[in-house]
Amino acid sequence: MTARVGIVGGGILGMTLARRLRAAGHAVTVLEAAPSAGGLLASHELGGHRWDKFYHVVLPQDETLLALLDELGLTSELEWRPTRTGFFVDGQWHSLSTSWDYLRFPPLGLLDKARLALTILRAAAQRDGRSLESIPVGEWLERWSGTATYRRIWLPLLKSKLGDNYRQTSAAFIWSYIRRLYRARASADKRERLGYVRGGYARVLDRLEADLRERGVTIQVGVRVAEVRRRDDVEVVAEDGTIHRFDHVVLTVPTPVVARICPALDAAERARLGQVVYQGVVCLSVLTREPLAGYYVTNITDDWVPFTTVVEMTSLVDRAHFGGNSLLYLARYVSRTDPWATRGDAEITTEFLGALERMYPGFRRDQVLATRMARATDVQALSTIDYSATALPPLTTSVPGVLVLNTAQIVNGTLNVNETVSLVERHLPEILGRLTASPTPALAAV
Ligand SMILES: Cc1cc2nc3c(=O)[nH]c(=O)nc-3n(C[C@H](O)[C@H](O)[C@H](O)COP(=O)(O)OP(=O)(O)OC[C@H]3O[C@@H](n4cnc5c(N)ncnc54)[C@H](O)[C@@H]3O)c2cc1C
Numbered sequence: 001m002t003a004r005v006g007i008v009g010g011g012i013l014g015m016t017l018a019r020r021l022r023a024a025g026h027a028v029t030v031l032e033a034a035p036s037a038g039g040l041l042a043s044h045e046l047g048g049h050r051w052d053k054f055y056h057v058v059l060p061q062d063e064t065l066l067a068l069l070d071e072l073g074l075t076s077e078l079e080w081r082p083t084r085t086g087f088f089v090d091g092q093w094h095s096l097s098t099s100w101d102y103l104r105f106p107p108l109g110l111l112d113k114a115r116l117a118l119t120i121l122r123a124a125a126q127r128d129g130r131s132l133e134s135i136p137v138g139e140w141l142e143r144w145s146g147t148a149t150y151r152r153i154w155l156p157l158l159k160s161k162l163g164d165n166y167r168q169t170s171a172a173f174i175w176s177y178i179r180r181l182y183r184a185r186a187s188a189d190k191r192e193r194l195g196y197v198r199g200g201y202a203r204v205l206d207r208l209e210a211d212l213r214e215r216g217v218t219i220q221v222g223v224r225v226a227e228v229r230r231r232d233d234v235e236v237v238a239e240d241g242t243i244h245r246f247d248h249v250v251l252t253v254p255t256p257v258v259a260r261i262c263p264a265l266d267a268a269e270r271a272r273l274g275q276v277v278y279q280g281v282v283c284l285s286v287l288t289r290e291p292l293a294g295y296y297v298t299n300i301t302d303d304w305v306p307f308t309t310v311v312e313m314t315s316l317v318d319r320a321h322f323g324g325n326s327l328l329y330l331a332r333y334v335s336r337t338d339p340w341a342t343r344g345d346a347e348i349t350t351e352f353l354g355a356l357e358r359m360y361p362g363f364r365r366d367q368v369l370a371t372r373m374a375r376a377t378d379v380q381a382l383s384t385i386d387y388s389a390t391a392l393p394p395l396t397t398s399v400p401g402v403l404v405l406n407t408a409q410i411v412n413g414t415l416n417v418n419e420t421v422s423l424v425e426r427h428l429p430e431i432l433g434r435l436t437a438s439p440t441p442a443l444a445a446v
Contacts, residue, residue: 002026003435006236006244008225008261009252009406011039012417015208016068016424017250017405017431018217024432028217031236031244033224037209040376041417043202047287047370049322051200054283054374055311055329057296058195059184062418064425069197072207080195081316086295088302088310088359089153093293098191112149119144123175124182129412132171133387140171156301160308163335165277165382173383176414194296194316225253228262234401248435250403254278254378255393258406264399275391276408278378282340283331284352287370291315291326292360305359306340306351307332325369330356336377345373380415381408395427396434403431 003026007014010032018028036042044053058065058078069075084097087105095101105113122144126132132140137158142150158166158174185192197203212219223244227237233245251258255276259265265273284307291314298310311329319326330352334341340348353365384391393408405427413419 001436003247004233004245005029005435006031006234006246006249007252008228008236008249009039010034010037010219010221011252011420012041012205012208013405013407013420013424014039014250014252015205015212015219016421017252017428018212018219019208019215020424020428021431021435022212022215022217024435026435029244029246030212030217030219031223031225031238032219032221035222037219037221038201038205040379041201041205043200043205044285044372044374046285046327046372047322047325049287049327050202051285051313051317051322051327052202053285053372054281054376055313055331056196056201056417057316058197059180059416059418060193060195061180061183062416064422065418068421069204072204072211074197074204074207077198077203078195079198079317080193082191083194083296083316084294085192086293086298086310088298088300088305091302095295097295107152108149112146115144115146116149116153120178120182123178126175126179129172129175129179130388132175133383133389134385135171136385137166137169137171137174141174153301156303157299159303160300161333162279162382163333163338165279165335168277168382168384170383170385170387172387172412176383176412180414180416192296196317200317225261228399228402229264230399230401234399246401248401248403250405250431252406254406255381255404255408256378258393258404262397262399262402266398269398272391273393275384276393277335277382277384277391279333279335279380279382280341280377281331281333281375281379282343282348283329283374284349285372285374286328286330286353286356286368287322288326288328288363289367289369290362291319292328292363305355306348307355310356310359341375341377348373381410383411387411395430403434405431
Protein backbone atom coordinates (compact mmCIF):
# COMPACT_ATOMS: atom_id res chain seq x y z
CA MET A 1 0.00 0.00 0.00
CA THR A 2 1.45 3.34 -1.03
CA ALA A 3 0.95 6.25 1.33
CA ARG A 4 1.30 9.97 0.74
CA VAL A 5 3.83 11.02 3.36
CA GLY A 6 4.77 14.56 4.30
CA ILE A 7 8.04 15.16 6.17
CA VAL A 8 8.27 18.48 7.99
CA GLY A 9 11.93 19.59 8.20
CA GLY A 10 14.54 19.13 5.49
CA GLY A 11 17.61 18.55 7.67
CA ILE A 12 19.69 15.38 7.34
CA LEU A 13 17.10 13.50 9.39
CA GLY A 14 14.15 14.48 7.19
CA MET A 15 16.07 13.84 3.99
CA THR A 16 17.42 10.46 5.07
CA LEU A 17 13.94 9.41 6.16
CA ALA A 18 12.58 10.60 2.80
CA ARG A 19 15.10 8.37 1.00
CA ARG A 20 14.13 5.32 3.02
CA LEU A 21 10.37 5.85 2.71
CA ARG A 22 10.65 6.44 -1.02
CA ALA A 23 12.68 3.23 -1.38
CA ALA A 24 9.76 1.44 0.31
CA GLY A 25 7.46 2.78 -2.41
CA HIS A 26 5.74 5.72 -0.68
CA ALA A 27 5.02 9.12 -2.24
CA VAL A 28 7.18 11.48 -0.20
CA THR A 29 7.24 15.27 0.10
CA VAL A 30 9.73 17.16 2.27
CA LEU A 31 8.64 20.61 3.48
CA GLU A 32 11.52 22.84 4.61
CA ALA A 33 11.18 26.37 6.01
CA ALA A 34 14.61 27.69 4.97
CA PRO A 35 15.42 28.72 1.40
CA SER A 36 17.53 25.56 1.06
CA ALA A 37 17.56 22.14 2.68
CA GLY A 38 20.20 20.95 5.15
CA GLY A 39 19.26 22.57 8.47
CA LEU A 40 22.25 22.63 10.83
CA LEU A 41 24.43 21.13 8.09
CA ALA A 42 23.81 24.01 5.69
CA SER A 43 26.73 26.11 4.51
CA HIS A 44 27.36 29.80 4.04
CA GLU A 45 29.70 31.95 2.02
CA LEU A 46 32.71 33.41 3.81
CA GLY A 47 35.20 35.63 1.99
CA GLY A 48 34.41 33.94 -1.32
CA HIS A 49 34.55 30.39 0.06
CA ARG A 50 31.65 28.10 0.95
CA TRP A 51 31.78 25.90 4.04
CA ASP A 52 29.48 24.61 6.82
CA LYS A 53 27.86 27.29 9.01
CA PHE A 54 28.64 25.12 12.01
CA TYR A 55 31.80 23.01 12.31
CA HIS A 56 31.34 19.32 11.50
CA VAL A 57 33.64 16.33 11.47
CA VAL A 58 33.13 12.65 10.79
CA LEU A 59 34.57 10.09 13.21
CA PRO A 60 35.92 6.70 12.10
CA GLN A 61 33.24 4.92 14.18
CA ASP A 62 30.34 6.82 12.52
CA GLU A 63 29.29 3.62 10.79
CA THR A 64 25.71 4.51 9.88
CA LEU A 65 26.76 7.86 8.46
CA LEU A 66 29.65 6.28 6.54
CA ALA A 67 27.22 3.73 5.07
CA LEU A 68 24.93 6.57 3.91
CA LEU A 69 27.89 8.43 2.38
CA ASP A 70 28.81 5.21 0.60
CA GLU A 71 25.27 4.83 -0.78
CA LEU A 72 25.66 8.36 -2.13
CA GLY A 73 28.97 7.47 -3.77
CA LEU A 74 30.98 9.79 -1.52
CA THR A 75 33.38 7.35 0.16
CA SER A 76 36.21 8.26 -2.19
CA GLU A 77 35.72 11.93 -1.27
CA LEU A 78 36.36 11.39 2.44
CA GLU A 79 39.63 12.73 3.84
CA TRP A 80 41.03 11.44 7.14
CA ARG A 81 43.73 13.22 9.14
CA PRO A 82 45.32 12.88 12.56
CA THR A 83 44.29 15.90 14.61
CA ARG A 84 45.22 17.43 17.97
CA THR A 85 43.15 18.65 20.90
CA GLY A 86 44.09 21.69 22.97
CA PHE A 87 43.21 22.88 26.47
CA PHE A 88 43.28 26.49 27.58
CA VAL A 89 43.56 26.56 31.39
CA ASP A 90 44.57 29.57 33.54
CA GLY A 91 45.75 31.49 30.49
CA GLN A 92 48.05 28.65 29.39
CA TRP A 93 47.90 26.39 26.34
CA HIS A 94 48.27 22.65 26.69
CA SER A 95 48.09 19.88 24.15
CA LEU A 96 46.01 16.89 25.17
CA SER A 97 46.50 14.89 22.01
CA THR A 98 48.61 11.91 23.04
CA SER A 99 49.09 9.75 26.13
CA TRP A 100 52.41 11.52 26.68
CA ASP A 101 50.67 14.94 26.64
CA TYR A 102 48.28 13.57 29.18
CA LEU A 103 51.03 12.41 31.51
CA ARG A 104 52.61 15.85 31.32
CA PHE A 105 49.37 17.87 31.62
CA PRO A 106 50.54 20.45 34.20
CA PRO A 107 47.22 21.66 35.67
CA LEU A 108 46.74 18.32 37.50
CA GLY A 109 48.89 16.31 39.91
CA LEU A 110 49.73 12.66 39.26
CA LEU A 111 47.01 11.20 41.48
CA ASP A 112 44.38 13.51 39.98
CA LYS A 113 45.49 12.51 36.50
CA ALA A 114 45.17 8.85 37.44
CA ARG A 115 41.61 9.44 38.68
CA LEU A 116 40.74 11.44 35.55
CA ALA A 117 42.08 8.60 33.38
CA LEU A 118 39.98 6.17 35.39
CA THR A 119 36.87 8.31 34.82
CA ILE A 120 37.50 8.30 31.08
CA LEU A 121 38.22 4.58 30.90
CA ARG A 122 35.20 3.80 33.02
CA ALA A 123 32.89 5.87 30.81
CA ALA A 124 34.43 4.45 27.62
CA ALA A 125 33.92 0.89 28.84
CA GLN A 126 30.24 1.33 29.71
CA ARG A 127 28.11 0.39 26.70
CA ASP A 128 24.74 1.67 27.86
CA GLY A 129 24.47 5.02 29.61
CA ARG A 130 20.81 4.87 30.61
CA SER A 131 21.61 3.82 34.17
CA LEU A 132 23.45 7.15 34.51
CA GLU A 133 20.34 9.19 33.75
CA SER A 134 19.37 9.30 37.43
CA ILE A 135 22.72 10.76 38.59
CA PRO A 136 23.49 14.50 38.30
CA VAL A 137 26.51 14.98 36.04
CA GLY A 138 28.44 17.02 38.62
CA GLU A 139 27.97 14.42 41.32
CA TRP A 140 29.16 11.60 39.07
CA LEU A 141 32.25 13.45 37.84
CA GLU A 142 33.26 14.53 41.34
CA ARG A 143 32.80 10.97 42.61
CA TRP A 144 35.07 9.48 39.95
CA SER A 145 37.62 12.24 39.28
CA GLY A 146 37.89 13.73 42.78
CA THR A 147 37.05 17.20 44.02
CA ALA A 148 40.24 18.91 42.78
CA THR A 149 39.84 17.80 39.17
CA TYR A 150 36.13 18.40 39.28
CA ARG A 151 36.61 22.01 40.38
CA ARG A 152 39.58 22.72 38.13
CA ILE A 153 38.53 21.00 34.90
CA TRP A 154 35.07 19.47 34.84
CA LEU A 155 32.99 22.19 36.48
CA PRO A 156 34.33 25.02 34.26
CA LEU A 157 33.80 22.80 31.21
CA LEU A 158 30.24 21.93 32.27
CA LYS A 159 29.43 25.57 32.91
CA SER A 160 30.90 26.64 29.61
CA LYS A 161 28.98 24.02 27.62
CA LEU A 162 25.73 24.04 29.57
CA GLY A 163 25.55 27.24 31.61
CA ASP A 164 23.32 26.77 34.64
CA ASN A 165 21.61 23.89 32.85
CA TYR A 166 24.44 21.66 34.07
CA ARG A 167 22.57 21.38 37.38
CA GLN A 168 19.70 19.50 35.75
CA THR A 169 21.87 17.45 33.40
CA SER A 170 22.56 13.80 34.09
CA ALA A 171 25.80 11.83 33.96
CA ALA A 172 24.55 10.21 30.74
CA PHE A 173 25.47 13.49 28.99
CA ILE A 174 29.18 13.37 29.84
CA TRP A 175 29.29 9.59 29.45
CA SER A 176 28.15 9.86 25.82
CA TYR A 177 30.73 12.60 25.06
CA ILE A 178 33.63 10.80 26.64
CA ARG A 179 32.72 7.56 24.92
CA ARG A 180 32.46 9.20 21.49
CA LEU A 181 35.75 11.06 21.80
CA TYR A 182 37.55 8.09 23.30
CA ARG A 183 36.48 5.93 20.39
CA ALA A 184 37.82 8.54 17.95
CA ARG A 185 41.22 7.60 19.36
CA ALA A 186 40.92 3.96 18.46
CA SER A 187 44.41 3.61 16.98
CA ALA A 188 47.20 1.97 18.96
CA ASP A 189 48.93 5.30 19.67
CA LYS A 190 45.57 6.77 20.87
CA ARG A 191 45.92 9.62 18.36
CA GLU A 192 42.68 11.20 17.32
CA ARG A 193 41.74 10.73 13.66
CA LEU A 194 38.96 12.83 12.15
CA GLY A 195 37.42 13.09 8.71
CA TYR A 196 35.41 15.28 6.37
CA VAL A 197 33.99 15.09 2.89
CA ARG A 198 35.88 17.22 0.39
CA GLY A 199 33.73 20.31 -0.11
CA GLY A 200 32.17 19.93 3.35
CA TYR A 201 28.55 19.05 4.06
CA ALA A 202 27.48 21.28 1.14
CA ARG A 203 28.79 18.49 -1.09
CA VAL A 204 26.87 15.82 0.86
CA LEU A 205 23.65 17.82 0.81
CA ASP A 206 23.91 18.56 -2.92
CA ARG A 207 24.38 14.86 -3.64
CA LEU A 208 21.59 13.78 -1.29
CA GLU A 209 19.14 16.34 -2.66
CA ALA A 210 19.91 15.40 -6.27
CA ASP A 211 19.52 11.72 -5.39
CA LEU A 212 16.14 12.34 -3.72
CA ARG A 213 14.79 14.34 -6.65
CA GLU A 214 16.00 11.64 -9.07
CA ARG A 215 14.09 9.04 -7.04
CA GLY A 216 10.91 11.11 -7.20
CA VAL A 217 10.90 12.73 -3.74
CA THR A 218 9.40 16.21 -3.81
CA ILE A 219 11.42 18.76 -1.84
CA GLN A 220 9.74 22.10 -1.25
CA VAL A 221 11.91 24.76 0.35
CA GLY A 222 10.71 28.10 1.75
CA VAL A 223 7.63 26.38 3.24
CA ARG A 224 7.38 27.22 6.94
CA VAL A 225 4.76 24.96 8.45
CA ALA A 226 2.39 26.83 10.77
CA GLU A 227 -0.08 24.05 11.62
CA VAL A 228 -0.57 20.32 11.30
CA ARG A 229 -4.14 19.10 11.83
CA ARG A 230 -6.31 16.10 11.19
CA ARG A 231 -9.30 16.43 8.87
CA ASP A 232 -10.08 13.67 6.32
CA ASP A 233 -6.34 13.70 5.63
CA VAL A 234 -3.49 15.12 7.63
CA GLU A 235 -3.44 18.77 6.62
CA VAL A 236 -0.19 20.69 6.77
CA VAL A 237 -0.81 24.42 6.65
CA ALA A 238 2.09 26.63 5.56
CA GLU A 239 2.56 30.15 6.91
CA ASP A 240 1.23 31.60 3.63
CA GLY A 241 -2.01 29.59 4.06
CA THR A 242 -1.26 26.91 1.47
CA ILE A 243 -2.57 23.49 2.55
CA HIS A 244 -0.65 20.29 1.77
CA ARG A 245 -2.58 17.01 2.26
CA PHE A 246 -1.06 13.66 3.23
CA ASP A 247 -2.03 10.28 4.68
CA HIS A 248 0.77 10.56 7.24
CA VAL A 249 3.12 13.28 8.39
CA VAL A 250 6.45 12.89 10.20
CA LEU A 251 7.66 15.94 12.13
CA THR A 252 11.47 16.08 12.27
CA VAL A 253 11.61 19.60 13.72
CA PRO A 254 12.70 20.41 17.29
CA THR A 255 10.24 19.57 20.05
CA PRO A 256 9.11 23.18 20.79
CA VAL A 257 8.17 23.50 17.10
CA VAL A 258 6.20 20.23 17.31
CA ALA A 259 4.22 21.60 20.26
CA ARG A 260 3.59 24.90 18.46
CA ILE A 261 2.44 23.59 15.09
CA CYS A 262 0.36 20.72 16.41
CA PRO A 263 -2.42 22.36 18.47
CA ALA A 264 -4.44 19.12 18.73
CA LEU A 265 -1.86 17.45 20.99
CA ASP A 266 -3.36 16.70 24.39
CA ALA A 267 -2.25 18.24 27.68
CA ALA A 268 -0.15 15.25 28.74
CA GLU A 269 1.76 15.25 25.43
CA ARG A 270 2.38 18.98 25.68
CA ALA A 271 3.63 18.64 29.24
CA ARG A 272 6.07 15.94 28.19
CA LEU A 273 7.33 17.86 25.16
CA GLY A 274 7.79 20.84 27.48
CA GLN A 275 10.21 18.81 29.61
CA VAL A 276 12.83 18.77 26.86
CA VAL A 277 15.50 21.40 27.58
CA TYR A 278 17.50 22.57 24.57
CA GLN A 279 20.84 24.29 24.27
CA GLY A 280 21.39 26.60 21.32
CA VAL A 281 24.57 28.03 19.85
CA VAL A 282 26.03 31.25 18.52
CA CYS A 283 28.92 30.44 16.23
CA LEU A 284 31.25 32.88 14.50
CA SER A 285 33.10 31.71 11.37
CA VAL A 286 36.39 33.58 10.96
CA LEU A 287 38.52 33.51 7.82
CA THR A 288 42.02 34.63 8.72
CA ARG A 289 45.42 34.74 7.02
CA GLU A 290 47.42 32.81 9.63
CA PRO A 291 46.75 29.52 11.39
CA LEU A 292 46.19 29.62 15.17
CA ALA A 293 47.70 26.83 17.28
CA GLY A 294 46.89 23.81 15.09
CA TYR A 295 44.37 22.13 17.43
CA TYR A 296 41.11 20.96 15.88
CA VAL A 297 39.25 21.66 19.12
CA THR A 298 40.41 23.74 22.04
CA ASN A 299 38.48 23.31 25.28
CA ILE A 300 38.44 26.40 27.45
CA THR A 301 38.06 26.50 31.21
CA ASP A 302 38.83 30.22 31.83
CA ASP A 303 35.53 31.99 32.42
CA TRP A 304 36.66 35.40 31.08
CA VAL A 305 36.70 33.90 27.55
CA PRO A 306 33.31 34.66 25.99
CA PHE A 307 33.25 31.61 23.69
CA THR A 308 33.37 28.06 24.92
CA THR A 309 35.16 26.35 22.06
CA VAL A 310 37.66 27.24 19.38
CA VAL A 311 37.61 24.98 16.34
CA GLU A 312 40.42 25.41 13.87
CA MET A 313 38.82 23.76 10.84
CA THR A 314 41.94 24.15 8.71
CA SER A 315 43.90 21.97 11.10
CA LEU A 316 41.80 19.25 9.42
CA VAL A 317 40.69 20.66 6.07
CA ASP A 318 43.34 21.60 3.53
CA ARG A 319 43.99 25.36 3.67
CA ALA A 320 44.16 25.31 -0.15
CA HIS A 321 40.37 25.04 -0.05
CA PHE A 322 40.32 28.53 1.49
CA GLY A 323 42.88 30.12 -0.80
CA GLY A 324 45.70 29.30 1.64
CA ASN A 325 43.86 30.98 4.55
CA SER A 326 42.58 29.52 7.83
CA LEU A 327 38.98 28.88 8.87
CA LEU A 328 38.16 29.11 12.58
CA TYR A 329 34.93 28.80 14.47
CA LEU A 330 34.34 30.51 17.81
CA ALA A 331 31.26 29.01 19.44
CA ARG A 332 29.27 29.74 22.54
CA TYR A 333 26.52 27.37 23.65
CA VAL A 334 23.52 29.28 24.95
CA SER A 335 20.24 28.53 26.68
CA ARG A 336 17.14 30.45 25.60
CA THR A 337 17.59 32.87 28.50
CA ASP A 338 21.32 33.48 28.04
CA PRO A 339 21.82 37.21 27.22
CA TRP A 340 24.40 36.18 24.60
CA ALA A 341 21.60 34.54 22.60
CA THR A 342 20.07 37.96 21.85
CA ARG A 343 23.19 40.12 21.45
CA GLY A 344 23.81 41.60 18.02
CA ASP A 345 26.29 40.09 15.55
CA ALA A 346 28.61 43.11 15.57
CA GLU A 347 28.86 43.20 19.37
CA ILE A 348 29.56 39.46 19.63
CA THR A 349 32.13 39.61 16.83
CA THR A 350 34.02 42.44 18.54
CA GLU A 351 34.08 40.65 21.90
CA PHE A 352 35.04 37.28 20.42
CA LEU A 353 37.92 38.67 18.34
CA GLY A 354 39.15 40.74 21.30
CA ALA A 355 39.26 37.62 23.47
CA LEU A 356 41.03 35.68 20.73
CA GLU A 357 43.78 38.32 20.66
CA ARG A 358 44.24 37.93 24.42
CA MET A 359 44.37 34.14 24.15
CA TYR A 360 46.70 33.85 21.15
CA PRO A 361 49.59 36.33 21.24
CA GLY A 362 50.24 35.59 17.54
CA PHE A 363 46.70 36.45 16.45
CA ARG A 364 45.82 39.97 15.33
CA ARG A 365 42.46 41.31 14.25
CA ASP A 366 43.95 42.84 11.12
CA GLN A 367 44.70 39.29 9.88
CA VAL A 368 40.96 38.62 9.65
CA LEU A 369 39.63 38.56 6.09
CA ALA A 370 35.95 37.85 6.80
CA THR A 371 33.58 36.88 9.61
CA ARG A 372 30.06 35.50 9.56
CA MET A 373 27.68 34.64 12.40
CA ALA A 374 25.42 31.59 12.52
CA ARG A 375 22.88 30.95 15.25
CA ALA A 376 20.51 28.14 16.14
CA THR A 377 18.11 28.02 19.07
CA ASP A 378 16.98 24.44 19.64
CA VAL A 379 20.08 22.44 18.80
CA GLN A 380 20.71 19.85 21.45
CA ALA A 381 18.15 18.28 23.77
CA LEU A 382 19.99 17.90 27.07
CA SER A 383 20.06 14.59 28.84
CA THR A 384 18.26 15.92 31.91
CA ILE A 385 17.72 13.81 35.03
CA ASP A 386 15.55 10.76 34.24
CA TYR A 387 15.24 11.90 30.63
CA SER A 388 13.97 8.62 29.18
CA ALA A 389 11.20 8.37 31.78
CA THR A 390 10.11 12.00 31.93
CA ALA A 391 10.94 13.80 28.68
CA LEU A 392 11.88 11.50 25.77
CA PRO A 393 9.26 12.29 23.09
CA PRO A 394 7.42 9.23 21.75
CA LEU A 395 7.29 8.47 18.03
CA THR A 396 3.50 8.46 17.95
CA THR A 397 1.10 11.23 18.90
CA SER A 398 -2.58 11.30 19.77
CA VAL A 399 -3.24 12.93 16.39
CA PRO A 400 -3.89 10.08 13.94
CA GLY A 401 -1.31 9.96 11.16
CA VAL A 402 1.12 12.37 12.86
CA LEU A 403 4.49 10.99 13.98
CA VAL A 404 7.49 12.70 15.58
CA LEU A 405 11.07 11.74 14.80
CA ASN A 406 13.67 14.24 15.96
CA THR A 407 17.05 14.42 17.67
CA ALA A 408 15.44 14.77 21.12
CA GLN A 409 14.91 11.01 20.75
CA ILE A 410 18.67 10.35 20.84
CA VAL A 411 19.36 8.53 24.07
CA ASN A 412 22.60 6.74 24.73
CA GLY A 413 24.50 9.07 22.43
CA THR A 414 25.55 12.65 21.76
CA LEU A 415 24.03 14.89 19.14
CA ASN A 416 25.82 14.14 15.89
CA VAL A 417 25.00 13.20 12.33
CA ASN A 418 25.70 9.51 12.86
CA GLU A 419 23.22 9.34 15.76
CA THR A 420 20.72 11.39 13.75
CA VAL A 421 20.86 9.05 10.77
CA SER A 422 20.81 6.04 13.13
CA LEU A 423 17.50 7.30 14.56
CA VAL A 424 16.00 6.91 11.10
CA GLU A 425 17.37 3.39 10.64
CA ARG A 426 16.25 2.32 14.12
CA HIS A 427 12.69 3.61 13.84
CA LEU A 428 12.17 2.82 10.15
CA PRO A 429 10.45 -0.57 10.63
CA GLU A 430 7.92 0.93 13.04
CA ILE A 431 7.30 3.97 10.81
CA LEU A 432 6.79 1.74 7.77
CA GLY A 433 4.39 -0.40 9.78
CA ARG A 434 2.34 2.65 10.70
CA LEU A 435 2.26 3.97 7.14
CA THR A 436 0.68 0.79 5.86
CA ALA A 437 -1.85 0.60 8.71
CA SER A 438 -4.82 2.97 8.59
CA PRO A 439 -4.23 6.01 10.81
CA THR A 440 -7.10 5.42 13.22
CA PRO A 441 -7.12 7.03 16.66
CA ALA A 442 -6.92 3.60 18.30
CA LEU A 443 -3.68 2.81 16.55
CA ALA A 444 -2.20 6.21 17.17
CA ALA A 445 -2.81 5.96 20.88
CA VAL A 446 -0.32 3.07 21.23
C1 LIG B 1 27.84 23.90 16.41
C2 LIG B 1 27.50 22.49 15.98
C3 LIG B 1 28.52 21.57 15.79
C4 LIG B 1 28.22 20.26 15.41
N1 LIG B 1 29.26 19.41 15.19
C5 LIG B 1 29.01 18.18 14.72
C6 LIG B 1 30.08 17.31 14.34
O1 LIG B 1 31.27 17.66 14.42
N2 LIG B 1 29.79 16.07 13.89
C7 LIG B 1 28.51 15.64 13.77
O2 LIG B 1 28.30 14.49 13.33
N3 LIG B 1 27.45 16.43 14.11
C8 LIG B 1 27.67 17.69 14.58
N4 LIG B 1 26.61 18.52 14.87
C9 LIG B 1 25.24 17.96 14.91
C10 LIG B 1 24.53 17.90 13.56
O3 LIG B 1 24.54 19.16 12.95
C11 LIG B 1 23.08 17.41 13.80
O4 LIG B 1 23.13 16.13 14.38
C12 LIG B 1 22.22 17.29 12.55
O5 LIG B 1 22.44 18.32 11.63
C13 LIG B 1 20.73 17.27 12.97
O6 LIG B 1 19.90 17.18 11.82
P1 LIG B 1 18.31 17.27 11.90
O7 LIG B 1 17.79 17.06 10.55
O8 LIG B 1 17.81 16.39 12.97
O9 LIG B 1 17.99 18.73 12.45
P2 LIG B 1 18.07 20.18 11.68
O10 LIG B 1 19.29 20.23 10.85
O11 LIG B 1 17.87 21.17 12.74
O12 LIG B 1 16.82 20.10 10.71
C14 LIG B 1 15.53 20.52 11.07
C15 LIG B 1 14.95 21.29 9.89
O13 LIG B 1 13.61 21.66 10.18
C16 LIG B 1 13.38 22.92 9.60
N5 LIG B 1 12.22 23.53 10.25
C17 LIG B 1 12.12 24.04 11.51
N6 LIG B 1 10.87 24.52 11.72
C18 LIG B 1 10.17 24.31 10.58
C19 LIG B 1 8.83 24.58 10.18
N7 LIG B 1 7.94 25.19 11.01
N8 LIG B 1 8.44 24.22 8.94
C20 LIG B 1 9.30 23.61 8.09
N9 LIG B 1 10.58 23.33 8.41
C21 LIG B 1 11.01 23.67 9.64
C22 LIG B 1 14.68 23.66 9.87
O14 LIG B 1 14.81 24.78 9.00
C23 LIG B 1 15.71 22.58 9.62
O15 LIG B 1 16.16 22.57 8.27
C24 LIG B 1 26.86 19.84 15.25
C25 LIG B 1 25.84 20.79 15.40
C26 LIG B 1 26.13 22.09 15.76
C27 LIG B 1 25.03 23.10 15.92
